[in-house]
Every structure is written in structure tokens, then in C-alpha cells.
Amino acid sequence: MTSILIIDDEVEVGNFLSHLFMSKGYNVTVVNSGKEFNEIDFSHQPFHAAMIDLKLPDANGLVLLKHLKRRQPHCKVIIMTGYSTIKTAVEAMKLGASDYIEKPFDDIDLLEAQVDDLLISNVTSNEQRILDLAINVGLIVGQNETMRQLIQTAYKVAGKNVNVLIEGETGTGKEVLARFIHQASQRSYESFIGVNCGALSESLLESELFGHEKGAFTGATQMRKGLFEIASKGTLFLDEIAEASTSIQVKLLRVLETREFMRLGGERIFRTNTRLLAATNEDLQEAVQQKKFREDLFYRLNVVHLQIPPLRERKEDIPLLMEHFLKRYPGIEITFSDDAVKTMQSYEWPGNIRELSNCITRIVTLADSGHVKITADHLPFTGQRSVTSKKLTASSRSETLGEGMDEHIEKWMDEALCFYSQKEDIDLEEVLAQVKQLESQLGKALILQTLEATHGNRKEAAKRLQISTRKLRYLLNEKVNTE
Known part of the structure; x- marks a missing residue:
């Protein structure tokens, strides 16, 4: 016969649950304290x-849970x-x-x-269901124990209508989670809709989140x-929530x-039942301490906290991830030598899964x-930093940046000299266009090499370049779109 153990200090709750499950044919044991729990012969x-129950007068429910799961x-x-x-x-x-279930019932x-x-x-079929679901959305769990526990927790809380805060470095797969x-x-x-809080003014x-009425502002035709409103029955994902302005934070809290x-420019009040998921690559708790993020909003978002490990902390999963990405290219036969795989596993991957x-x-x-068989010599980062290598010093970073600039300038000068030596008439507009192209190339090289020097930390890279993080993202997106 199926046996159920009820642990609750409220006698009425214990009696109710006992009657409920005994009527279904279960054998029920009820204890009302930690002392009674310790008297059970689990063998x-x-x-x-x-x-x-989590809160008992003489015991902590978490302690009882650990004891029960151990026995x-x-x-x-x-x-x-x-x-x-x-x-x-x-x-x-x-x-x-x-x-878990909330009381009262x-x-x-x-x-x-x-x-x-x-x-x-x-248990086995449940784990397989979780893995199948993860694969369907492009989430590779692998063998890393931290990642496997994370996905188990994410699956358990998915069915609860609570807010979730996902933290992790850039490129770890926060939106996929x-x-x-x-x-x-x-x-x-229902709908799953995501918005990057750092990509919009x-x-x-504000208009994207809450909508607007006709004539609310110039251009609102x-x-x-x-x-x-659109995702009222679904899920709204706020990426890079730390980038939201103070004004937006106040409205989100409400x-x-x-x-x-209310929509911008409107007076009618709307209700929403959307489930909110938020993500950030920053330490939001630290942002609260530095007064950059509202503490009350942080606690509203951080009902459930999930921390995605960086790729360098789950290097045993890199071969599986490589295989997964290769499947995107059917008909192309590429294998990696053992040395190549080891090199891939020893690299730091500052850009994490996105970089891989x-x-x-x-x-x-x-x-x-x-x-094609790829060896370690074919890899673009062979000889560069690995997990065990030392970080670049300030002087070596400067030298690296200088070498990149020299390369672009010398190439441009060679092409320009060759081009102009063959012409008698010079088109000024063409000259200015080439100068602008050189400016763009130098800017891109400087941004990429600064990111390299800061191990993919965009905030630090923007600080060194003396531009905003938003400007850095714009320039990176521009690069992607023009190549």
C-alpha cells in the first residue's frame, strides 16, 4: 500500500490531509513536530x-527534508x-x-x-522529458552537475506563476533558459515575447512595454x-534588466x-496576467547596493534566482556543444582531433556558448x-590565453591594440598608394569614402581587441573606450550587419 508522511504542526491541517488521502486508499502517517519526526523508525x-511544512515550532523543514532524503x-x-x-x-x-504548494490550500x-x-x-522518464524539452528549445544540458541541477530547478518552478531572475555572463544562454x-x-x-532593455531608449x-494611444507623442499616428498587454496570458522576458532606467523600474514595480x-497618453487602466522572466549579465544584488537598481524591484523579480554557469566552468560539455552546433550544417563532414578538443576545452571562452x-x-x-579533420593548429585561438594562462598586463594589452591598428593602417596605405599611382585625376568623394571606411575598420578592430583584453566584459570595454555600453552594443550590431 502507498504510504504518505504528513509533517505539520497544525493539528487541523494534519487531520484534514490524513482524511483526504486515506479516502483515496493511501496509508497516512501524521506527525506534528520535529520531535515526533525523529521518533520514526525509517528503516x-x-x-x-x-x-x-517548512516552519515547525521545534524544527526547520529544510533540516527534516535533508534527513528524510538521506534515509x-x-x-x-x-x-x-x-x-x-x-x-x-x-x-x-x-x-x-x-x-511545493502554498498554504492555505x-x-x-x-x-x-x-x-x-x-x-x-x-524518475527516469521525468528526467528524459526534461532533457527532450531542453533539446527542443536548443538548450544543451550536458553532464555538468551544476547545469543539470539548474535545469531540474528551472523545470520544477516553470509550472509556478512566480517571477524568475536569470543571471549569467554574456553568451551563456539566458534567453534559451x-x-x-x-x-x-x-x-x-501562449506567447513568449522578449525585449532587450539595453537596446532601446x-x-x-516605455512605449514597447506599456503601449501608447494615438497622438501620445510625435509620430504616434x-x-x-x-x-x-500582448503577452497577458503568456510570458514576457526582460533581457538586460539592469539597463532599465529608474523611471522604467518604477513603472515595472507598479x-x-x-x-x-496604462498606455502612454491614455487614461484607461488595463490588467495583465503575464509571467515575468528577467535576465542580466550583471550582479543585480551589487547594483542594488550601489543604488543603481531599486531594491524593492529586485526583490519582486528575484522570487526565484537561477545562475547559469559560464562555459569555462562546464568544459566537460564542450564536445557535446560542438557536436550540437555542427548539426546545423548537414552534409558537411568535420571532425576534431583529440588535441583540438583539448585545446577547445582549455580555452577560457569569454564569450561563452555564443563564442563557441x-x-x-x-x-x-x-x-x-x-x-575535414580539424587539428589544434587550425583553431583561431591556438597559442592564445587558456584557462590556466595569466591575464594580459596593461602594457601587453596596449601592444596588442597597437599591432592591430598598424595592420589596418599599413594595408590601407598599400592599397591607396597602388590605387592613386595609376590615376591622374583624383576623385575627392572617393578619397573621403575610403577614409571613412578606414575609420570604420579601425573602430571595429579597436572594439574587438578591447573586448579581447577585457575577456568579453562589455561594461569594462566601454569604460576603456570612453563610450556608453549602449553605444558599444550599437557598434557591435553595426559590425555584424555590415559583414
Whole structure:
């Protein structure tokens, strides 16, 4: 017979749950304290599932969870919690809890369904379902234990209507993880809409999020719905949330607190039920301490916190990621030597998975037709820094930048001398166009080499170049679009 353990200090709750599950044919044991829990002989009394209240007068629910999972690792656990302790409930899920439910129990049918699903679910099939879903959205989990725990937690919280903050370095796949959460949720058939808070000006971002009425500002020739309205039943992903202005932060806080907003230039109040996912490559907690980000908004967004590890901390997954990116190019046979794979694994990857993807694309583009075997000598970063190499000093960075500038200038001078030696008449417009082209090339080279020197840290690179982070992104996007 299926056995369930109920741990709750409220006698009425224990009696209610006991009656509910005994009527379904389950064997139920109820304890009302940590002391009674410690008196259970777990070696002779196996449990298939347990419901643990996080707050007991004489015990911590997390401690009881650890003890139960240590004695009976296959016992599936549901944490019972109030809204104020949801963050703790998420921590419990990281420790092995299968799910959590908020008290008081407003929906008894949901409670029954959670327990029934828990008892009939198979651990192996559930893990396979998670991996299949991840692959479908392009999220490669691999063998890294931190990444596997992250995806398990993300899957567990996906079905809850709570805000999630995703942190991770540039290129680690924050938006892909957000899409995974959306697809694993009950909103998967609704819209998933993302917006980069750092790519738009304050006025444009405000209009994008909340919409505007006709005539709200110059150029507003017609009414436009905002993303909170369009994605009201779906998921809204705010990337680079740390870049949002103070004014936008205030408006976001109001929406999260009241679920209400108004279009720009309008007077009508709209309600939204969108599920909010936010991401940043900065330490938002540090931004709060530096007064760059509102503390109250931070706590509203950070109900569930997910930290994606950088690629250098999951190098065992690099071969699998390489294979995944190569599958994008059917008909092209490319293999990597053992030395090449080791070199790929020893490289730091400051641009993380995005940089690895671009590296594979470059290799495929330059490869000849037929079967090609890539060795370490073919790799563009052979001889450059690796995980164990020392960082560049300020003087060596300067030398590196100087070499890049010399290369572009010398090439341009050679081409210009060759061109003008063959002409008697000089077209001034053509000269100015070539100078402008040189300026663009030098700018691109300087930006890329500064990023190289700062290990992909765009904020630090922008500081060294004495431009804004937004200007840096614009120039990088311009580069991508013109090549």
C-alpha cells in the first residue's frame, strides 16, 4: 500500500490531509513536530511521498527534508509553504524536494493532483522529458552537475506563476533558459515575447512595454498595444534588466505589485496576467547596493534566482556543444582531433556558448568540401590565453591594440598608394569614402581587441573606450550587419 508522511504542526491541517488521502486508499502517517519526526523508525517504515511544512515550532523543514532524503532517497517530497517563504521552498527543491504548494490550500483538486502525479511519475522518464524539452528549445544540458541541477530547478518552478531572475555572463544562454521555462509551464501555448532593455531608449522601451494611444507623442499616428498587454496570458522576458532606467523600474514595480498599467497618453487602466522572466549579465544584488537598481524591484523579480554557469566552468560539455552546433550544417563532414578538443576545452571562452557557436560557424565556413579533420593548429585561438594562462598586463594589452591598428593602417596605405599611382585625376568623394571606411575598420578592430583584453566584459570595454555600453552594443550590431 502507498504510504504518505504528513509533517505539520497544525493539528487541523494534519487531520484534514490524513482524511483526504486515506479516502483515496493511501496509508497516512501524521506527525506534528520535529520531535515526533525523529521518533520514526525509517528503516522499517518506508514512505512513498511526504508533505513537509517548512516552519515547525521545534524544527526547520529544510533540516527534516535533508534527513528524510538521506534515509529514504526515493521518497518524493512536497513542501508546504506560505508565499513569504517561496524562496525557501525553491531552496528545498534544490535539496531534493519534488514540488511545493502554498498554504492555505485554496484548490483541493490541485493538491490531490500534485500528490497523485508525484506518486505515479517515474524518475527516469521525468528526467528524459526534461532533457527532450531542453533539446527542443536548443538548450544543451550536458553532464555538468551544476547545469543539470539548474535545469531540474528551472523545470520544477516553470509550472509556478512566480517571477524568475536569470543571471549569467554574456553568451551563456539566458534567453534559451527563459524559453525552456516558458515551454515547461502551463503557458507554453501562449506567447513568449522578449525585449532587450539595453537596446532601446527610455521612451521607446516605455512605449514597447506599456503601449501608447494615438497622438501620445510625435509620430504616434495610431494606437499600439504594449508587451504587457500582448503577452497577458503568456510570458514576457526582460533581457538586460539592469539597463532599465529608474523611471522604467518604477513603472515595472507598479505593474508587478498591482498587475495594472496604462498606455502612454491614455487614461484607461488595463490588467495583465503575464509571467515575468528577467535576465542580466550583471550582479543585480551589487547594483542594488550601489543604488543603481531599486531594491524593492529586485526583490519582486528575484522570487526565484537561477545562475547559469559560464562555459569555462562546464568544459566537460564542450564536445557535446560542438557536436550540437555542427548539426546545423548537414552534409558537411568535420571532425576534431583529440588535441583540438583539448585545446577547445582549455580555452577560457569569454564569450561563452555564443563564442563557441561563432567559432564553429567560422570553422565550417572556411573548411573545404569533403571530409575535414580539424587539428589544434587550425583553431583561431591556438597559442592564445587558456584557462590556466595569466591575464594580459596593461602594457601587453596596449601592444596588442597597437599591432592591430598598424595592420589596418599599413594595408590601407598599400592599397591607396597602388590605387592613386595609376590615376591622374583624383576623385575627392572617393578619397573621403575610403577614409571613412578606414575609420570604420579601425573602430571595429579597436572594439574587438578591447573586448579581447577585457575577456568579453562589455561594461569594462566601454569604460576603456570612453563610450556608453549602449553605444558599444550599437557598434557591435553595426559590425555584424555590415559583414
